[in-house]
Amino acid sequence: MVLVALFVIYVALFVLWRGHRLQVLIAGAVVFWLLGSWLAGPLVRLAQIGHDTTVEPTFKPRMALILLGGGTDFDASKRLVPRDDTVARIDAAARLYKRCRQAETKCRVIVSGGDPQHHGRTEAEVYTPFLLKAGIDPSDLLIEDRSMNTYENACNVDRLLRQDRYDAMVLITSSLHMRRALLAFDAFELHPQPYVASVRNPYSWWVPHREGWIDSDSALYEIAAVMRFRIWRWLGLY
Numbered sequence: 001m002v003l004v005a006l007f008v009i010y011v012a013l014f015v016l017w018r019g020h021r022l023q024v025l026i027a028g029a030v031v032f033w034l035l036g037s038w039l040a041g042p043l044v045r046l047a048q049i050g051h052d053t054t055v056e057p058t059f060k061p062r063m064a065l066i067l068l069g070g071g072t073d074f075d076a077s078k079r080l081v082p083r084d085d086t087v088a089r090i091d092a093a094a095r096l097y098k099r100c101r102q103a104e105t106k107c108r109v110i111v112s113g114g115d116p117q118h119h120g121r122t123e124a125e126v127y128t129p130f131l132l133k134a135g136i137d138p139s140d141l142l143i144e145d146r147s148m149n150t151y152e153n154a155c156n157v158d159r160l161l162r163q164d165r166y167d168a169m170v171l172i173t174s175s176l177h178m179r180r181a182l183l184a185f186d187a188f189e190l191h192p193q194p195y196v197a198s199v200r201n202p203y204s205w206w207v208p209h210r211e212g213w214i215d216s217d218s219a220l221y222e223i224a225a226v227m228r229f230r231i232w233r234w235l236g237l238y
Contacts, residue, residue, distance in 0.1 A: 002220040003035065003213060035216040036208030043219035044202040048175040052202075057096065057193040060167035062106045066192060067093040067131075068153050068173040068181055069113020069123030080119055080126050085174055085198060090127055092172050092197035094134030109136050110160060112144040112153045150177070151229075151238065154184035161190070168193065175199040176222050183229050187238050 010028040014021055035043075045052070070086035082090060093109055100107035111131060113123025122145035131141060142160055147153040161169075169192035173181050178194050185192055200219075205212050232238045 001217065002224065003032075003217045006031070032213075033208055036210075036212040037206060038204040040209075040212035040215040040219075041202040041204035043223070044176070044200050044215050047219035047222045048178070048200060048202075051175045051178040051194060051196050052199055054196045054199070055194070057170045057195055058168065059100055059103045059105050062165065062167045063100050063108070064161065064166040064169045064192075065093055065096050065100070065107065065109045066157055066169060066171050067109060067111045067127070068150070068171070068177070069111070069116075069127070069147070070174065070177070072115075072117060072119050072121070072123055072126050074119070080121055082123075082127055082130065086123075086127070087130075088198035089172050089174065090130050090134065092195060094131060094136060096170060096172070096195065097134075097136050097140070108140050108142055108164075108166070110142045110144060110157055112147050112157050114145055114147045114152070116148045150181055150184045150225075151187070153181070154188050154190065157185075158188040158190060170195050172197050176218055180222055180225050180229060183226065183233075187233065 007028075010024060010031075013024045014028075017024055067089055070089055071083040072080050072086075073083050075081050093111075097107055097109055109131065111124045111127050113127070115122045124143045124145040128141065128143065132138060144153075144156045144160055147156050169190065171178070171181060171185060171192035172195045175196045175198065178196055182192075182194060200215065203211070203215070229238065
């Protein structure tokens with residue numbers, strides 16, 4: 001999405017800035033070349049700084065494992081399934097749940113996610129069969145299916161947590177998303193332990209590569225989202 005916005009800006013400049021079209025064309029080509037090649041790695045490292053490794057959580061008598069939605073996609077059979085990145089989050093939630101139960105603690109898994117892609121079914125609804133198949137007891141699964149973004153994830157999970165008491169919480173999401181997610185939960189005075197389900201490889205290329213543009217776009221989106229969140233908190237909007 002960020003790269004699309006940049007492309008639109010360059011097209012607009014090219015059309016409107018008639019006396020400098022060559023400079024705009026060269027600048028745009030250089031920027032997009034770098035974003036698709038060696039800038040991808042540094043941007044990913046910057047976006048996931050502090051969360052580029054998985055740290056095992058500390059289990060306490062009453063635990064809440066919070067699984068954040070990461071989107072849905074249609075597979076080759078037109079079935080709605082979790083996105084690839086989200087599969088790692090589901091696996092992480094199931095793995096932590098089993099370890100939590102082995103430690104003889106009370107464990108609840110809160111799966112949070114509405115339908116931001118407007119696919120007709122919520123993320124929480126799509127993920128639930130996978131969580132149950134992975135061994136999570138239905139009585140230990142709490143569904144939050146109204147959130148359309150990360151801030152709403154935190155807001156709606158906060159409401160669920162008020163209905164019960166937990167000694168500790170674990171927030172499960174990807175490395176790129178973790179910093180923004182923690183900021184959102186911090187806005188509601190929630191301080192879960194971060195558990196990184198998947199780490200993005202900060203890889204760079206000598207020449208532009210499709211994965212380089214994807215990585216740069218994802219990293220820039222998260223960097224911009226964190227900056228926006230901090231500005232809005234400073235303005236008192238969050």
